Amino acid sequence: MSTKLPWDWYDGTIPANVAIHDEAYVETSFSFHLYRSEADVGVRYARGAHTYLGTMFDVGPRGRVRLGEYALVHGARIICDDRVEIGDHAMLSWNVVVMDAYRVPRDAARRRELVRRLPEATPRALAPDGNARAVIIESNAWIGFDACVLPGVTVGRGSIVGARSVVRDDVPPYTVVTGNPARVIRTLEPPA
Amino acid sequence: MSVEVDHPPNVSLGEGTVINGDLAFKRFQSRVEPVALSVGSGCTMDGVHFDLGAEARVSVGDHCYFTNAVLLAELEIRIGSCVVIGWNATIADTDFHPIAPAERIADAIACSPASDGRPRPVVVRRPVVIEDDVWVGPATTILKGVTIGAGAFIEPGTVVSADVPPRARVIGNPAQVVGEV
Numbered sequence A: 001m002s003t004k005l006p007w008d009w010y011d012g013t014i015p016a017n018v019a020i021h022d023e024a025y026v027e028t029s030f031s032f033h034l035y036r037s038e039a040d041v042g043v044r045y046a047r048g049a050h051t052y053l054g055t056m057f058d059v060g061p062r063g064r065v066r067l068g069e070y071a072l073v074h075g076a077r078i079i080c081d082d083r084v085e086i087g088d089h090a091m092l093s094w095n096v097v098v099m100d101a102y103r104v105p106r107d108a109a110r111r112r113e114l115v116r117r118l119p120e121a122t123p124r125a126l127a128p129d130g131n132a133r134a135v136i137i138e139s140n141a142w143i144g145f146d147a148c149v150l151p152g153v154t155v156g157r158g159s160i161v162g163a164r165s166v167v168r169d170d171v172p173p174y175t176v177v178t179g180n181p182a183r184v185i186r187t188l189e190p191p192a
Numbered sequence B: 001m002s003v004e005v006d007h008p009p010n011v012s013l014g015e016g017t018v019i020n021g022d023l024a025f026k027r028f029q030s031r032v033e034p035v036a037l038s039v040g041s042g043c044t045m046d047g048v049h050f051d052l053g054a055e056a057r058v059s060v061g062d063h064c065y066f067t068n069a070v071l072l073a074e075l076e077i078r079i080g081s082c083v084v085i086g087w088n089a090t091i092a093d094t095d096f097h098p099i100a101p102a103e104r105i106a107d108a109i110a111c112s113p114a115s116d117g118r119p120r121p122v123v124v125r126r127p128v129v130i131e132d133d134v135w136v137g138p139a140t141t142i143l144k145g146v147t148i149g150a151g152a153f154i155e156p157g158t159v160v161s162a163d164v165p166p167r168a169r170v171i172g173n174p175a176q177v178v179g180e181v
Helices: A108-116 B101-111
Strands: A018-020 A043-045 A056-059 A064-067 A077-080 A083-086 A097-099 A135-137 A175-178 A183-187 B011-013 B018-020 B037-039 B044-046 B049-052 B057-060 B065-067 B070-073 B076-079 B090-092 B128-130 B168-171 B176-180
Touching (some): A056 A064, A064 A077, A077 A083, A097 A135, B049 B057, B057 B070, B070 B076, B090 B128
Parallel strands (some): A018 A043, A064 A083, A077 A097, A083 A135, B011 B037, B018 B044, B037 B057, B049 B070, B070 B090
Antiparallel strands (some): A175 A183
């Protein structure tokens, strides 16, 4: 059963297949206005996970998103047609884009066919393209504002992605990457 | 699901076009008559900001799909048909302020409500043209005077400050052509 949040400014509901731990926090159901997952659990919030205004779960019919314990998502667009994992204590800043699929073919003629059919879709959003590749943000990673994390990428445990970076390749654990395309600029000391 | 918004009188929308989001026209100041903004048919403008200055014109063709794009126009932005623009992309036909330091001081003063309407220095404006079938990825930036050729594929996060040939695939800051689609 879909539920309303007592504190919500938006007149919407949390879909029935979103699992929210009793000690997790969802600021607004607006985050789900493009959500259309038909998975058993389309988004799962672990204990202490928290999402705020501007966070958008643009999740397709087969998409599954998991937010680990105390994961913080402060206004990211999560475009998911397969799987997006946000690890324990990971932090996503404002306007971050995490996408496991482009949803459009590179071929312009095929793309044109997709967008011409868009007015028939409810909600008006592109269908999955079948080429999604899971994105994994491991625990304790931190994604700076306006950064993009592209399909198939794993950001390693404890790593930092600098603001406005575009990450096309895996980031090793305890590493700082910046730039477009993102490159390693230093390494970090793992916790003792 | 989403709320369609009222629009100013000098906005023309084609059949089956949907514009939603509270911020669509919050900074729409164009006085161009009869039509400052035209959007063709079958378009989906989800959370787009149409930020048009007093003299700005923006045209969008048919069957376009924009999500949370920010269009900043002081002169002209011309977008073809079947163009897709991803989340949080910004398109601007001006830098809004002059390059020269002294002129920027004058502009900062002229822009302030405290300056009693003193005229601003001349600021460069150059039209942005995005041709048919272009894909503009999320978090991209497209700057003044740029023409993006038909069918081009602008990867997420790219900063485009020079023309992009038709069917080119571009990446990076500054944008570099990495192949054809």
